[in-house]
Amino acid sequence: MQHSAEFYALEPYLKALRHHRYLSSLIYYDLATACPEQSISSESELMNEQDEEMAKIYSDPDFVSKVNALRNRQELIPEEKRLADSLSYNILLLQKMPLEEYVGAKKAFYKSNEMWRKCKPLNDFQGWLPYWKECIRYARKIDRLMMKEGMETPYDSALDQWEPGERSQWLDEIFRPVKECIKTLLPKVLDRQKSYPELRLTSYDIDHQRRLAYALLSWEGYDMSKGCLRESLHPFSTDIAQFDARITTEYSLSDWRAAAYSEIHEAGHALEFQNKPQEMYDNYLETLNTAAICETHSRLYENIIGKSKSFMPTFKRLCEEHLGKEFQTMSREDFYRIINYVKPIPNRCDSDELTYSLHIIIRYEIERDLINGVIECEDVPVLWNEKYKEYLGVDVPNDAEGCMQDIHWSDNEIGYFPSYLLGNLYGAMIYEKMEEDIQVSRLIEQEKMDEVLSYLKEHDYRYDWMEPNQWIKKVTGKELSSDAFIHYLKKKYGEGI
Ligand SMILES: [Zn+2]
Structure with missing residues (x-):
């Protein structure tokens, strides 16, 4: 150029x-x-x-x-x-x-x-x-x-830092149908789950979980020669140099799924950085992907791919190999239910795919009012607990597991949270397009994750420096809407898991 x-x-x-x-x-x-x-x-x-x-x-x-x-x-x-x-x-x-x-x-x-x-x-x-x-x-x-x-409002300006052009009024409009959809689906799913065997999770030590982590990273295509995995209080990913996209995880002894999916998520971020074309670095464009574009790729791998029926045989095998032999006798259906079990809880990172978006909507509403001066910092714990009760029906045991659970508000990453939900919407649109173009579900079943990555490299990552509205048009041919995500949720959770 x-x-x-x-x-x-x-x-x-x-x-x-x-x-x-x-x-x-x-x-x-x-x-x-x-x-x-x-x-x-x-x-x-x-x-x-x-x-x-x-x-x-x-x-x-x-x-x-x-x-x-x-x-x-x-x-x-x-x-x-x-x-x-x-x-x-x-x-x-x-x-x-x-x-x-x-x-x-x-x-x-x-x-x-x-x-x-x-x-x-x-x-x-x-x-x-x-x-x-x-x-x-x-x-x-x-x-x-x-x-x-x-x-x-001032919050519009906070949003604009992370997502150029994003406005609170627009988010209200685009999030509303998602909120309604989840509110309708949630009681039905919880009711249906009553007939399933009780969810019992075995505790695995960190060594076993670490072995699973490396196997998952390898499956996903994360290049260890251009990255590294360590532990931190809150999992994250960062690019330290052109050939250095690092990630972290946090192991939980009570729920092995938490670390596994945070690894798939963070590696989903890092894959984008590990696979940007040279010309993006030559043009100093490598960090211009917005927060929502970043979260699109992490959440696409974490949820739409990582919790799909297509990935379950592979994931079950990896669990057999690295966690324990008890996975051998488990039916595929039971394994899928363990992975996709819906349970409203206070923690965002460990929450299931269906309720996750409600965790984001709670944070969005609180941070919007906080920046706009409608509420003060000291009001947040009570408000937080009230919203969790109202939206998810859960009691928050304490502030550490409540309003202090996420790092974002501690260093003014305010305006970032909506990106996770926007990432869900963009991710569903991209998956729909990938299914049309390369029948991505079949590739996942066949463990051809290199072809999935090649597609993203060729059709998506190379354009991620664009403003989000131009980028999603380039990748999918469509403007942003919540239709694909709602369609995805209804299909997955409406027909029983
Ligand atoms: Zn993320």
């Missing part, structure tokens, strides 16, 4: 930004997986330094003028336009907020995250509260400053 002179003028800055981002990801991975408690503060400080260096670039007049020169160029190619647009968020923020205050905000986010890590195991919401309030104070300020024309 022939780039403009303006692009080449910007390139040294793009390289520097990438360098700081990689360092930041590396420190974050260490912080979450290996960093000793006494070193958490000093490592967090190292991360702050990377942010400060990046902030200096975003506020450098020479950088700003070079980005503007690229943006103002006539006949801008789509890749350059998207790149210039993506750089403008931080430039604009640093024009509206003094560098010192911006650095203060970043520090408040890290401090809140650090305190969440310390307070969550102690179930100490009150201990975390002052730090979280400070985090939210800055978050509200940034979201207010970054409101654009057409945005109705």
Whole structure:
């Protein structure tokens, strides 16, 4: 691809930004997986330094003028336009907020995250509260400053960071039919399950679960020469360099399925990074896939593929080989029911596929009201517990397993949660298209996961730098709608499992 002179003028800055981002990801991975408690503060400080260096670039007049020169160029190619647009968020923020205050905000986010890590195991919401309030104070300020024309609330601006163009009113519209569909299906499924044998899960030690983890990663096509698996409090994935997409997991002795599906999920994220074409790196587009696009790929593997009837014979065999011989005598039908058992619980990550979207809708409603100033941080625990009772019929035992369970709110990843549900909607659309094009369910049955990955590489990953509305049109030929996901849920859960 022939780039403009303006692009080449910007390139040294793009390289520097990438360098700081990689360092930041590396420190974050260490912080979450290996960093000793006494070193958490000093490592967090190292991360702050990377942010400060990046902030200096975003506020450098020479950088700003070079980005503007690229943006103002006539006949801008789509890749350059998207790149210039993506750089403008931080430039604009640093024009509206003094560098010192911006650095203060970043520090408040890290401090809140650090305190969440310390307070969550102690179930100490009150201990975390002052730090979280400070985090939210800055978050509200940034979201207010970054409101654009057409945005109705500060939360619209929080959403826009993760998903350009996304608005709360639109989410309400698109999520409503999903919510209704699940509310209708849930009691029917729970009623039907009463006739099934009681769900009993054997406890497997971490060594066995780890062996299963590596087998699942290999099945999925995750390349261990370009990645690594460690344990963390909250599973996540990150790209540390072009050939380094790492993941984490969290083993549970009471439910072996939790780690297995978090591994499939995180590897689903990492596969996208391990399989981006070289030209995306040459064009500095490798991180422009939005949160919903990222979650599309992780959730496609985790649920639509990983919990499908087509994958069950393979998964059952892997469990026989790595967990225990008791899987040999289990019928395929019983195994499928164990995997797809529906049970409303307080925990999002361990929840079943059907109720998962309700967990997201609860978070979406709370964070929207929090950023818009309708509620305050101290209101969240009670509100959280009320919504869990109302939507899912469950009692939340404590804050650690309630409103403190997720990392996202601790460091201002507010506006991210809706991406999981959008990922479900996009994923169902893509699967529908894959079924038409390559009969993907048959490939899964035949364990030809390399062909599934090749398809995604060729038809999906290479376009993931585009804005989501353009990307989904390119991949499926259709605009985003909840139809495919609702159709999928009704077919899977409406006819009995
Ligand atoms: Zn994810």
